[in-house]
Amino acid sequence: MAMDSFSASLMKDKREIIIAPTIYKFANFGEFAQEFSLGERDVVLTNEFIYKPFMEQYNLACQFVFQEKFGVGEPSEAMIETMYETIPYDSYDRVIAIGGGAIMDLCKLLGCKRPDTVHNLYFKRFPVEHEKEVIAIPTTCGTGSEVTNISVAIVKDEKDGQLTGGETKLGLVSDDIIPNKVCLIPDLLKTLPYKPFASSAIDALIHATESYLSPSRKTMTSELFSVKAMEMILKGFVMIGEKGPDARLDYLDEYVTASLYAGVAFLKAGCATVHGMSFPLGGTYHVPHGESNYALFGKILEIYDEIKPDGELMNFKKLVASILGGKPEDAIATLNALLEKVLPLKPLHEYGFKEEDITGFPESVMINQQRLITNSYVPMTKELMERVYRECF
Numbered sequence: 001m002a003m004d005s006f007s008a009s010l011m012k013d014k015r016e017i018i019i020a021p022t023i024y025k026f027a028n029f030g031e032f033a034q035e036f037s038l039g040e041r042d043v044v045l046t047n048e049f050i051y052k053p054f055m056e057q058y059n060l061a062c063q064f065v066f067q068e069k070f071g072v073g074e075p076s077e078a079m080i081e082t083m084y085e086t087i088p089y090d091s092y093d094r095v096i097a098i099g100g101g102a103i104m105d106l107c108k109l110l111g112c113k114r115p116d117t118v119h120n121l122y123f124k125r126f127p128v129e130h131e132k133e134v135i136a137i138p139t140t141c142g143t144g145s146e147v148t149n150i151s152v153a154i155v156k157d158e159k160d161g162q163l164t165g166g167e168t169k170l171g172l173v174s175d176d177i178i179p180n181k182v183c184l185i186p187d188l189l190k191t192l193p194y195k196p197f198a199s200s201a202i203d204a205l206i207h208a209t210e211s212y213l214s215p216s217r218k219t220m221t222s223e224l225f226s227v228k229a230m231e232m233i234l235k236g237f238v239m240i241g242e243k244g245p246d247a248r249l250d251y252l253d254e255y256v257t258a259s260l261y262a263g264v265a266f267l268k269a270g271c272a273t274v275h276g277m278s279f280p281l282g283g284t285y286h287v288p289h290g291e292s293n294y295a296l297f298g299k300i301l302e303i304y305d306e307i308k309p310d311g312e313l314m315n316f317k318k319l320v321a322s323i324l325g326g327k328p329e330d331a332i333a334t335l336n337a338l339l340e341k342v343l344p345l346k347p348l349h350e351y352g353f354k355e356e357d358i359t360g361f362p363e364s365v366m367i368n369q370q371r372l373i374t375n376s377y378v379p380m381t382k383e384l385m386e387r388v389y390r391e392c393f
């Protein structure tokens with residue numbers, strides 16, 4: 001399939017490192033609120049269960065809005081429409097996102113001019129125009145959304161301009177939606193339960209890996225930021241493998257920093273096959289983002305290793321072996337065994353994936369996820385994708 005013009009434009013982008021936001025680190029929410037003088041023209045989008053323990057005590061005048069009000073889980077067209085209705089555009093000057101990737105992605109939209117419909121925005125029929133300052137504060141250690149130019153939503157799927165009746169996940173991509181400022185407050189991750197912690201940290205590892213292996217778009221970011229992110233995350237996973245889930249609690253600063261590094265890496269080098277193939281899975285069966293990537297990650301690495309074991313993948317295996325021990329030839333198996341200890345892997349059918357999806361999903365990926373598939377370490381075909389889905393089924 002010929003590359004679409006958007007993917008081609010990404011390939012032509014010569015910039016090596018983009019770190020658009022100014023980045024801060026604070027010990028707690030109070031220090032942040034003081035530094036930024038939060039007030040009534042600020043809208044803070046968060047979850048009630050993050051607000052209560054960390055923010056309520058400060059009695060701030062800002063407009064606190066809880067994502068639960070629009071629905072739970074990952075952003076959808078309906079959720080975004082309700083958010084627009086709940087937060088009138090003229091009621092705020094500054095947007096503050098305090099939450100996981102979903103909340104940060106929603107806040108990127110609050111910073112932009114309102115579109116005619118959310119559907120048109122995601123299908124690039126309405127321009128993205130940034131108008132209000134956005135401050136992103138991640139409370140998971142995964143998406144890197146705080147530094148990226150992407151906002152992901154579950155949208156009604158289209159083929160040749162017609163609705164198919166199904167849903168998929170699409171990334172709205174524009175440098176205009178990169179948050180203006182990022183504040184890392186590791187303290188806020190203390191209440192993150194183990195499962196979303198683990199799946200978000202694995203997501204960050206996948207960002208670092210996919211950008212490291214990105215054949216045509218990798219840049220200095222892969223050498224610097226992907227490598228550092230992989231080292232930090234894998235060291236943390238080794239500690240969890242040895243001491244159990246609570247080992248994460250002394251390492252939250254490293255995790256939230258590593259996921260930001262991985263975000264810097266993939267903003268330029270791009271994510272690839274794992275994300276492309278996980279999007280219909282997440283979109284159709286509402287599998288959380290990190291988990292749907294994890295479901296495919298190990299198998300995709302095994303297939304890369306079978307087809308092209310040398311080249312950049314050999315460097316990746318050497319790096320993994322240097323952290324986890326063992327020989328580079330065994331690094332992918334060792335990595336998959338460690339991840340299994342961090343989060344047990346589930347077969348796709350346990351998420352609701354059906355046998356007909358083995359052939360159906362690759363079609364949707366080829367049409368809608370070109371920007372990701374073009375970064376595949378080995379050229380991605382429908383047949384290879386069918387094999388991945390079948391072997392993960």
Ligand SMILES: NC(=O)c1ccc[n+]([C@@H]2O[C@H](COP(=O)([O-])OP(=O)(O)OC[C@H]3O[C@@H](n4cnc5c(N)ncnc54)[C@H](O)[C@@H]3O)[C@@H](O)[C@H]2O)c1
Pocket residue numbers: 047049050073074075099100101102103105139140141142143144145148149150151152153188189190191192193196199200203289290
């Ligand atoms: N924009 C990007 O660059 C980018 C990249 C990857 C993924 N994404 C998107 O990000 C989303 C996934 O983000 P995520 O993995 O951070 O998950 P999430 O935002 O869905 O959060 C995971 C869960 O943890 C809870 N949670 C978050 N922080 C908490 C805390 N401190 N204490 C207690 N509970 C907490 C959330 O309420 C949620 O239930 C998806 O919608 C995905 O499509 C965006």
Ligand SMILES: [Fe+2]
Pocket residue numbers: 143203204207275289293
């Ligand atoms: Fe991701």
